[in-house]
Amino acid sequence: MKKPLLAVGMMLLLFIAVTQSVWAFSDTKDHPNDAKISELQKLGILTGSSGGKDAFQPNGKLTYAAGISMIVKGLNLNLDGINFFKEPKVTDSFPNMKDDAWYADAFIIAAMNDLDIPRETKANAEMTREQFAHHLIQALLSKGDYAFVDMYAVLQDEKDVNPDYMGSVQKLLITGIAKLDAKHNFYPKTLITRGDAAGWLYDTISFVKDTPAQPPIVDPAPSPFFDMNLSVKPVNADVNEVTVSAQAPNPGYGIRIASISFEGDQAIIHVAPIYPEKGKFFAQVITTVKAVTYVSSSLKPVLGETGAGSPPNPGSAVSGSTGIIGSDGDSQR
Incomplete structure (x- = not known):
């Protein structure tokens, strides 16, 4: 009787080991965001660098197609409550893209949720840190009105930040989703890696989950001042x-x-x-x-x-x- 039980136990351990290996990317083990990447993969938010393969390439560059798709899927953005007179196409908002491409739906949703993506954007364009930060925060704000701590993060490379993106960069920093380096630089124009983008996305999802949105103010009273x-x-x-x-x-x-x-x-x-x-x-x-x-x-x-x-x-x-x-x-x- 013990031998069958032992065999079942061995099979169960083998099943667990195989199951865990199925979920794990083959190249993220030594990356600081390995655990976050793994969780996003289990949730179906992340796939391999070539669409389902076991390699994620965490140090690789992030394209707009991959980055916007991550954000839309990760924050569960959708078209609920939006009525259309005709079926929307991605080329309505982004003429440099293709209507039948795998990323098309994500960009349609992003456009309707005001992620502030430039009209001339190309799907294979690589995203900078400030660009991903901006679109990520715009997606966060589309989920509700959140109260942010009234602080201002001093960046040594502040002059390099696109003024249109500064508000988003500040929100990312004061929430702790992104951090400055030891010299207080953000490197806004540096291309963001896939691993860093995944880490920011995971922490943004956690922020939405853990932070209640503020109720809208209806008919506010006039200021007493x-x-x-x-x-x-x-x-x-x-x-x-x-x-x-x-x-x-x-x-x-x-x-x-x-x-x-x-x-x-x-x-x-x-x-x-x-x-x-x-x-x-x-x-x-x-x-x-x-x-x-x-x-x-x-x-x-x-x-x-x-x-x-x-x-x-x-x-x-x-x-x-x-x-x-x-x-x-x-x-x-």
């Missing part, structure tokens, strides 16, 4: 301290930095009110409220929209502040 001002003070050669001040109806109000967006050489600072705590009453005395943030000295701070905000939790501060990262960034892998 007036006489809003912005002042700038140098901290050092690279960083400026930016203070937003405003007049509020009473001392119960506060102000916070809601978000910072980037347009050309401008850092557009959006603020939102912090409302008085429910159940507390304040003398109706005009009060100055302030919030502080830090931006690169290469950018011009300007005031953006003022959101309606929401009532604070007990203990919320009356003034808001944010931080800056980049002085001790982790090395990229």
Whole structure:
């Protein structure tokens, strides 16, 4: 009786070993993102470098066809809720591509979900780090409205970043999905490797899974602030301290930095009110409220929209502040 049981056990171990080897790419074992690549492969998001083969080529360059397909499949983008008067074709949005190509559906979905891919893009064009970062973050934003930490990552090679992509690069860095190297460089124009792209994609999927999207604000109340001002003070050669001040109806109000967006050489600072705590009453005395943030000295701070905000939790501060990262960034892998 023991021999049949032993044989069954051996067969089971052999089956497990064979099954694991089926899932594993043959060339990712020593790559820093090996585990993430393996998980994406098991989910059917990644295939081999030549469409199903066992080699992934993690150090190889990433084409637009492969990169956009990864993003669309990984974040489960689709055409749900979109009505068409005629069947969409990839050449409607990207005339340099082919309607019958394997990547066509992914690019149609990407176009309809506003991944901001240039119309003249070719499928076999190789993607840079900033390009993949931008399209990845645009895909993330299409999944919902997420609250990002109000920080600004200082890049030593900031001048090399396409201004149109800076907002996406910043979001990728402050979420920890991408990291600067020991010298605080991002290398935006460097071609991204397939392995690094897979690592960013895996962490973005995890971010969506672990981070609840913010509910949309419906019919926001008008801002309670007036006489809003912005002042700038140098901290050092690279960083400026930016203070937003405003007049509020009473001392119960506060102000916070809601978000910072980037347009050309401008850092557009959006603020939102912090409302008085429910159940507390304040003398109706005009009060100055302030919030502080830090931006690169290469950018011009300007005031953006003022959101309606929401009532604070007990203990919320009356003034808001944010931080800056980049002085001790982790090395990229």
